[in-house]
Amino acid sequence: MTLHIQGTERTPEVQLMTNPLSLTIQGESFPEDVAVFYGPVIHAVNALSEATHGALKVTMAMVYINSSSIKALYRIFEGVEAYRKSGNEVSVHWNVPEDDDIMEELGEDFKDRFPDLDFKVGHHG
Numbered sequence: 001m002t003l004h005i006q007g008t009e010r011t012p013e014v015q016l017m018t019n020p021l022s023l024t025i026q027g028e029s030f031p032e033d034v035a036v037f038y039g040p041v042i043h044a045v046n047a048l049s050e051a052t053h054g055a056l057k058v059t060m061a062m063v064y065i066n067s068s069s070i071k072a073l074y075r076i077f078e079g080v081e082a083y084r085k086s087g088n089e090v091s092v093h094w095n096v097p098e099d100d101d102i103m104e105e106l107g108e109d110f111k112d113r114f115p116d117l118d119f120k121v122g123h124h125g
Contacts, residue, residue: 003044011037012062016044021054023080026061026095029069038072045079049086056083061095062103070106074113081114092119 007013012027023045031037048056058080065073077092084090092114094107107121 003040005037005041014041016041018052020057021048021052022057022059023076024059024061025073025076026059026063028064029062029073030064030066031069034068034072038069038076042072042075042079045076046082048079049083049088052083053088055089055091056080058090058092059095060093060107062106063097065103065106073110077110077114077117081117084117090117092117094119094121096121096123098123 002018003014003016005011005014007027010028011031012025012029015022015024017023025041060073080090080092092111094103094110096104096107104121107119111117111119111121
């Protein structure tokens with residue numbers, strides 16, 4: 001099961017790969033219709049715990065994200081947390097562009113909301 005959504009000016013690139021198991025979301029996120037864009041991503045992440053086992057590496061590299069996309073990301077992280085709860089190892093890397101306090105705070109916010117995830121917020125160099 002792989003999911004690949006090409007990034008655009010309004011939407012991030014999304015890649016869910018199974019071998020090795022990884023989820024990458026990177027770019028800007030202010031889609032016209034958040035539910036249409038993120039629906040398949042949320043569905044695929046929620047299906048992980050039924051279909052797959054093993055370590056999952058999540059990499060987030062957001063440049064800009066609007067508030068409705070933040071809600072969708074929250075749903076994605078709920079799915080990631082459910083995958084962890086079903087007995088799998090999960091690591092999350094929230095990459096922050098240099099000097100981007102807003103993205104850094106958002107990453108810390110998600111880290112606080114999901115305290116059981118191995119969640120690292122930092123700069124990618």
